[in-house]
Ligand SMILES: Nc1ncnc2c1ncn2[C@@H]1O[C@H](COP(=O)(O)OP(=O)(O)OP(=O)(O)O)[C@@H](O)[C@H]1O
């Protein structure tokens with residue numbers, strides 16, 4: 001029952017950010033590039049949360065940041081889960097030789113600095129939100145693939161899979177009926193963790209100029225921009241920080257809840 | 271011709287270590303045979319090898335004919351047609367034999383749908399019938415494996431194996447993980463159902479007392495090799511080798527200790 005509360009809380013928090021992101025597509029208090037405000041104004045009637053050092057409305061920037069956070073998180077997780085999931089399953093089913101090759105490849109990819117990967121992607125596609133998503137998603141895919149491989153192998157070694165095979169169930173059906181449902185509870189929690197990490201990774205990419213170009217700044221970038229003025233204008237640093245926490249906590253609660261829904265063996269205890 | 275005939279079966283690892291070797295036996299249609307041996311003697315590997323289900327990293331050589339179809343070297347496609355229809359397996363460990371995340375009714379329904387082509391209401395009533403056959407109440411259909419007892423799980427696993435109406439049931443220590451009273455019930459159930467459906471039975475156990483309840487013919491394995499085979503009575507009366515002798519002696523001791531009147 002307490003778990004249900006977590007699930008609902010997670011949904012509420014995530015929906016909050018999603019709503020803000022959607023609203024920002026149609027309406028923001030000021031145009032994104034508007035610099036008519038005073039520099040580093042405090043919260044007030046005109047600029048609800050104040051302005052940054054270029055005179056841009058903070059609320060406007062935060063709303064656009066929500067869009068970027070959601071796009072990066074969801075995009076990178078979708079890419080990472082799809083590519084990583086497929087590669088992991090392939091490795092789990094592969095013969096020894098292919099499995100060893102894939103495992104070695106994944107270890108290299110995981111050891112490969114995400115930053116270097118991001119620079120390669122940016123070199124190939126130019127700096128943009130899409131590039132950031134691709135770079136973070138690829139790095140994530142390697143981690144997801146390794147996890148999927150181990151989890152799927154464990155399921156494939158189970159007697160119920162052997163039993164399913166003795167009764168003539170085909171491999172694709174075994175994957176959809178047994179493998180995916182059994183690896184999902186663990187995978188979904190890991191993906192939620194990766195979602196949070198992706199949002200933070202985008203912040204560092206932006207900081208290095210490898211993220212989406214201005215004036216569309218992510219929360220991470222806002223945080224970093226506000227660093228130097230945190231004593232004079234604390235709202236500029238606190239607001240994006242709070243929103244990041246809300247989103248990351250929300251996604252993790254949501255994933256915990258989803259895991260419990262997917263795994264009946266967990267429902268009784270706890 | 272025998273339903274299952276095995277000759278010169280060997281199972282070895284890729285680096286050449288032999289886990290089972292020189293094993294030959296046959297199970298005729300409707301016949302029963304037990305593989306008996308200590309832990310690690312290769313009983314489970316043999317049971318897996320005859321259905322072509324060895325884990326990756328292990329390979330079988332020799333000849334296995336399952337209803338005339340060569341199993342060793344056959345593709346999964348070929349074997350899919352034989353499996354289920356000809357042979358189904360009940361495993362040692364009921365906790366891993368069932369998918370923990372699927373309701374039992376759904377797990378029993380799956381082979382019924384595939385092998386008997388049942389759908390909808392007919393499928394639902396076949397599931398209830400299958401549960402009834404293994405003496406499980408209908409509400410078990412809605413339960414997850416962790417919500418029922420070990421004995422009930424094993425009954426559900428038997429129901430799944432029987433759902434395909436296989437000609438041969440392979441039971442790999444189906445009662446070892448259960449406590450003694452439940453063991454006797456499940457064994458009796460297995461015995462009754464195999465007889466009722468005219469199935470053949472390949473039974474695997476390390477326990478002579480258990481084997482004595484279900485089969486007449488035995489093959490004794492030790493360290494992956496057959497050390498003795500033939501009718502259970504003959505093996506019991508003249509245990510030809512040390513291993514069988516110790517097996518018989520320990521079974522006698524246990525019998526005496528428990529004083530199980532009328533068991534064998
Ligand atoms: N996948 C594997 N790779 C390598 N060796 C294995 C593998 N599976 C089993 N073995 C070995 O093969 C031998 C026979 O194993 P098997 O599972 O057939 O024994 P068993 O007779 O069924 O024993 P038990 O009564 O404990 O179930 C054991 O020594 C085991 O360690």
Ligand SMILES: [Mg+2]
Nearest residue numbers: 313314362443
């Ligand atoms: Mg075994």
